[in-house]
Amino acid sequence: MSNRMQNILIPIIAVLLGIIVGTILMIVTGYDAIAGFIALWNGAFGDVYFFGETVRQIIPYILAGLAVAFAFKTGLFNIGVEGQLIVGWLAAVWVGVAFELPKIIHLPLAVLAAALAGAIWAFIPGFLKAQYRVHExxxxxxxxxxxxxxxxxxxxxxxxxGSDSSDPIAETASLRSPLLESLTDYSRMHWGIVIAIIAVIIMWFILEKTTRGFELKAVGLNQHASNYAGMNVKKNIILSMVISGVFAGLAGAMEGLGTFGYAAVKSGFTGVGFDGIAVALLGANSPIGIVLAAILFGSLKVGALNMPLEAGVPNELVDIIIALIVFFVASSYMIRLLIRKINKKGVK
Known part of the structure; x- marks a missing residue:
């Protein structure tokens, strides 16, 4: 079996193993697993409102996953996506509150402010890594x-x-749409899905179709060889982190301009940036894989909210399933070993 086929099979097997072990846990703890999964499905896709909320959750997951994956593709582990997302969220809301402009100017300006804020925040670890070898x-x-x-x-x-939340952003800076709201029974689905899809295409194009993308991947694979080949390793390290930060900042804009429409004091992290690590890991750091992983994670997160209501199953069990999926993906060596043994038996 080719390496490419193994790379496709490993996430699928990891998801299946996570679901199987999660099912066993439900049964052992006395819950109806079938009712739990039906409630999960209904909570994610049971009607147009839940579908809209699921898409809304998928949007920042895609962008956070892209942020983690872009850095990882170039040999860096950007665990700061959460922070870059938060500053992007703030920057987008600030522009959305502070200015009165036509929508055709105001909305792009707010989105660009978020991307710039994320890029600046990611520049700091990129610069320290490139210049002083401080671990990112x-x-x-x-x-x-x-x-x-x-x-x-x-x-x-x-x-x-002195309050714990900002004023709402101006309507001219909002990603929300009366059309999408009416189509999805007034869910919080917004036009950020278009931005997320464009970001997926941009990442694929940069890494696969440009010379700069080739250099970034080369630096990630071997910095010494890249330097010997005449590539500017320091510049590429910084650029990689900055582009990663742009994706993370955009994820923050989706929350500030789309889902919530304001910025609020946070007692803790949003979790989206950290979930982006799991999305990138499950998606094998490929743009299409990240979209599929974001769909899975977004569906699980939104659908889980319906499990206690419809089936009496604690939604924390979904977090356990997600953790198991990540565990099995991270343990991909064991899955590869199992696939190789099966192949050898098949050959015999």
Missing amino acids: VIVTIMLNYTALHITNYIIRTKLSE
């Missing part, structure tokens, strides 16, 4: 907390008068 994982983890507390301070002191 350490810096990005610290910057997550820095982003959380700085944005909370700005919301309380600059975007509101």
